[in-house]
Amino acid sequence: MVSMKEIAERCGVSVATVSKALNNHNDISTATKERISQIASEMGYYPNVAARTLKTNRSYNIGVLFSDAAHSGLTHDYFSAVLESFKNEAESHGYDITFINTNDNTMSYLERCRQRSFDGVVIACIDFTKPGAIELMNADIPTVTIDYNSNFCSSVTSDNQTGISSLVEYVIQQGHKRIAYIHGDSASAVTKTRLAGFYRTLADHNITIPNEYVCASRYLDVPLARHFTEVLLKLKVPPTCILYPDDTALIGGANCIRDMGLRIPDDISIAGFDGLKVSRYLDPKIATFRQNTTQIGSRAAMQLINQIENPKTTLIERIVINGNLVTGESVAAPKKIR
Amino acid sequence: MVSMKEIAERCGVSVATVSKALNNHNDISTATKERISQIASEMGYYPNVAARTLKTNRSYNIGVLFSDAAHSGLTHDYFSAVLESFKNEAESHGYDITFINTNDNTMSYLERCRQRSFDGVVIACIDFTKPGAIELMNADIPTVTIDYNSNFCSSVTSDNQTGISSLVEYVIQQGHKRIAYIHGDSASAVTKTRLAGFYRTLADHNITIPNEYVCASRYLDVPLARHFTEVLLKLKVPPTCILYPDDTALIGGANCIRDMGLRIPDDISIAGFDGLKVSRYLDPKIATFRQNTTQIGSRAAMQLINQIENPKTTLIERIVINGNLVTGESVAAPKKIR
DNA sequence: ATACGTAACTTAATCGTTTACTTAAAGTTA
DNA sequence: TAACTTTAAGTAAACGATTAAGTTACGTAT
Numbered sequence: 051m052v053s054m055k056e057i058a059e060r061c062g063v064s065v066a067t068v069s070k071a072l073n074n075h076n077d078i079s080t081a082t083k084e085r086i087s088q089i090a091s092e093m094g095y096y097p098n099v100a101a102r103t104l105k106t107n108r109s110y111n112i113g114v115l116f117s118d119a120a121h122s123g124l125t126h127d128y129f130s131a132v133l134e135s136f137k138n139e140a141e142s143h144g145y146d147i148t149f150i151n152t153n154d155n156t157m158s159y160l161e162r163c164r165q166r167s168f169d170g171v172v173i174a175c176i177d178f179t180k181p182g183a184i185e186l187m188n189a190d191i192p193t194v195t196i197d198y199n200s201n202f203c204s205s206v207t208s209d210n211q212t213g214i215s216s217l218v219e220y221v222i223q224q225g226h227k228r229i230a231y232i233h234g235d236s237a238s239a240v241t242k243t244r245l246a247g248f249y250r251t252l253a254d255h256n257i258t259i260p261n262e263y264v265c266a267s268r269y270l271d272v273p274l275a276r277h278f279t280e281v282l283l284k285l286k287v288p289p290t291c292i293l294y295p296d297d298t299a300l301i302g303g304a305n306c307i308r309d310m311g312l313r314i315p316d317d318i319s320i321a322g323f324d325g326l327k328v329s330r331y332l333d334p335k336i337a338t339f340r341q342n343t344t345q346i347g348s349r350a351a352m353q354l355i356n357q358i359e360n361p362k363t364t365l366i367e368r369i370v371i372n373g374n375l376v377t378g379e380s381v382a383a384p385k386k387i388r
Numbered sequence: 389m390v391s392m393k394e395i396a397e398r399c400g401v402s403v404a405t406v407s408k409a410l411n412n413h414n415d416i417s418t419a420t421k422e423r424i425s426q427i428a429s430e431m432g433y434y435p436n437v438a439a440r441t442l443k444t445n446r447s448y449n450i451g452v453l454f455s456d457a458a459h460s461g462l463t464h465d466y467f468s469a470v471l472e473s474f475k476n477e478a479e480s481h482g483y484d485i486t487f488i489n490t491n492d493n494t495m496s497y498l499e500r501c502r503q504r505s506f507d508g509v510v511i512a513c514i515d516f517t518k519p520g521a522i523e524l525m526n527a528d529i530p531t532v533t534i535d536y537n538s539n540f541c542s543s544v545t546s547d548n549q550t551g552i553s554s555l556v557e558y559v560i561q562q563g564h565k566r567i568a569y570i571h572g573d574s575a576s577a578v579t580k581t582r583l584a585g586f587y588r589t590l591a592d593h594n595i596t597i598p599n600e601y602v603c604a605s606r607y608l609d610v611p612l613a614r615h616f617t618e619v620l621l622k623l624k625v626p627p628t629c630i631l632y633p634d635d636t637a638l639i640g641g642a643n644c645i646r647d648m649g650l651r652i653p654d655d656i657s658i659a660g661f662d663g664l665k666v667s668r669y670l671d672p673k674i675a676t677f678r679q680n681t682t683q684i685g686s687r688a689a690m691q692l693i694n695q696i697e698n699p700k701t702t703l704i705e706r707i708v709i710n711g712n713l714v715t716g717e718s719v720a721a722p723k724k725i726r
Numbered sequence: 727a728t729a730c731g732t733a734a735c736t737t738a739a740t741c742g743t744t745t746a747c748t749t750a751a752a753g754t755t756a
Numbered sequence: 757t758a759a760c761t762t763t764a765a766g767t768a769a770a771c772g773a774t775t776a777a778g779t780t781a782c783g784t785a786t
Contacts, residue, residue, distance in 0.1 A: 051502055053772055064736050069774060079734060096495060096503050100447070101772035103438035104741045111486070123472040124462060125665065134462040141491035146504065148449070148486040153479035157434060164389055165434050166484065272669045301669045308671060327463065328666045331610045331639045333646060391742055402766050407744060417764060439742035442771045 052095040060093065061086055103167050112140055112354065113168035115150040115159055115186065118175040119235050120270050127298065127326045128343065129175050132196060135347025136172060143355050159186045170354045172196065177237065192357040194350045198239045199368055204357065206350040206369045210240055213339040214247040216375045217321050220337065221291045225383040226319060227257050230289035232278045232303070234269035234296065269295045276302035283310060290319060290384035297322035297329030297338055315382035325376050334379035341373040390433040398431070399424055441505050450478055450692065451506035453488040453497055453524065456513040457573050458608045465636065465664045466681065467513050470534060473685025474510060481693050483507070497524045508692045510534065515575065530695040532688045536577045537706055542695065544688040544707045548578055551677040552585040554713045555659050558675065559629045563721040564657060565595050568627035570616045570641070572607035572634065607633045614640035621648060628657060628722035635660035635667030635676055653720035663714050672717035679711040
């Protein structure tokens with residue numbers, strides 16, 4: 051690697067002059083700046099990040115903390131889409147993305163961040179109530195959380211409230227009143243928001259449902275969704291419509307329904323959540339709420355970089371990203387009112 | 389952050405002694421070592437990576453270069469699964485994972501790696517014939533490629549040859565002779581291997597197929613797979629079985645088949661590739677070849693770390709990871725021989 | 727002619743570690 | 757007891773950058 055020292059020798063100036071020239075300080079003449087930049091690029095110079103980080107405490111590196119209940123990790127449809135967008139946005143601003151080690155318990159997350167001098171951190175999908183996560187959010191390092199509101203850092207959340215409401219509104223409009231909800235991990239903030247939205251929307255329409263219509267399942271758990279679907283359909287008064295935690299879990303339900311000899315949507319309506327990837331191509335096309343992962347990721351990156359670069363003037367914000375209802379062929383008017 | 393200097397002061401020894409004690413050099417007495425470690429952990433010391441990297445040129449950081457033809461990035465089912473496994477293995481050895489910036493063209497990949505002092509690099513899914521990728525593979529930085537063989541670095545590849553062969557063998561055993569193959573991006577090494585395996589296996593069984601049975605499609609492209617399926621089924625002599633580039637693309641084909649009023653597998657048999665995630669739950673269960681992404685990722689990490697830590701004794705290797713045939717309900721005996 | 731301001735540098739310290747080299751004390755040998 | 761080894765430290769330079777403070781030369785106001 052070419053260092054500033056070599057450039058300095060070649061140009062016949064001091065290392066300090068090279069540094070200041072390349073960083074465009076104004077006590078270096080334009081002529082000198084141009085000559086130095088010219089020679090630096092000729093020699094293939096690029097700064098050593100470790101040295102710069104050591105001296106300035108700015109690493110141009112953002113830590114990503116991620117792990118989900120299902121241990122799907124990077125294969126998590128929703129998060130990987132958010133992260134992809136986050137990465138693109140951050141990289142275009144000159145930041146690199148490094149994962150915070152979750153496979154080695156010798157150090158806390160915060161310690162790891164300090165050790166690597168991360169300029170900022172994005173936290174997603176993790177159990178936000180874990181001590182390690184809380185410590186990180188409360189630390190003085192700029193942080194943005196995805197789908198979780200903390201009082202100590204900015205957050206970008208998908209509009210889960212509107213999401214579930216518009217789904218429920220939609221199926222109610224189609225004539226459903228016996229609406230069941232197989233929901234995701236109970237501990238998750240997302241689940242709580244969606245559940246609240248679910249109940250509120252039903253209440254707005256004066257619809258009451260039996261307790262058994264709400265099943266505590268898990269995200270992305272196909273077999274468990276299948277199980278609860280079977281339970282629901284064997285009730286004395288089964289629902290006419292079932293909402294699932296996500297489109298993947300819905301597949302378990304759909305398979306169960308078909309195996310029981312019922313048809314979608316003729317006998318039973320179903321709807322998912324997420325609207326990502328493969329769910330777009332399922333047949334019949336499923337009703338779902340598509341989360342805007344691109345916006346979520348890029349806004350999170352923008353907010354975080356803003357906080358990093360303008361710590362004084364950037365406020366802690368709660369950004370909510372809209373998604374959109376996707377109507378499909380998996381919801382129809384209920385067959386008959388028993 | 390607590391530095392060695394502070395520990396040295398507290399212990400009444402020099403900074404060098406602290407460094408040597410914590411790094412377990414043998415010119416420090418056991419008693420001193422213990423005292424220093426004790427106090428270091430009391431004070432919450434952890435080494436500054438930037439400083440260590442600057443001095444030793446070891447970053448304990450691995451660069452990941454990834455981008456695919458479809459720009460699905462991290463949402464790429466196969467790669468994200470490989471990367472997840474790679475990450476877990478690397479992290480358990482104390483290495484962090486950083487993406488090599490692909491959204492900023494001011495620097496070559498190699499320059500970025502040097503700038504960040506990556507100890508090693510893993511390359512996946514990229515167009516390996518790009519100058520930037522070649523430069524990186526040929527450089528002196530330890531590198532492992534996924535699903536591509538280079539003469540200059542180690543590789544871990546999925547056994548695509550066996551994969552496609554066992555799929556073809558399987559459908560031949562079910563009685564098919566009119567086998568079509570909608571394959572992935574032609575430029576990819578994976579595609580070339582699979583295509584060669586496809587033709588060879590047919591030849592082994594003295595089966596010849598018309599040229600139109602082989603369609604150059606793309607990976608993960610649902611609409612394009614649908615298009616080619618329609619083209620194939622409208623041939624004067626259509627195939628009785630269609631193989632797809634991957635399970636996702638297969639969904640496009642399956643939808644097309646159903647829309648044309650045909651049934652799977654009664655009227656036409658289909659098979660995919662990958663065996664990941666959602667494909668496991670599709671109904672009917674699809675025949676596919678499941679790639680062992682966990683093995684691929686962890687072996688790649690192990691090989692890379694070996695090369696990093698034992699550069700003299702570690703040979704460049706070509707590691708091939710077996711997958712396994714998944715028979716499903718999407719392949720049956722052909723209906724009739726026209 | 728003197729004093730001062732300014733432009734354009736250089737000097738040297740610093741960030742936190744690592745490590746080759748030096749030193750001092752204690753132990754061993756003849 | 758002199759000479760040499762071994763042990764357990766310390767000293768200081770170095771990694772590659774940044775930056776506060778210092779220096780020089782020149783122009784300009786008084």
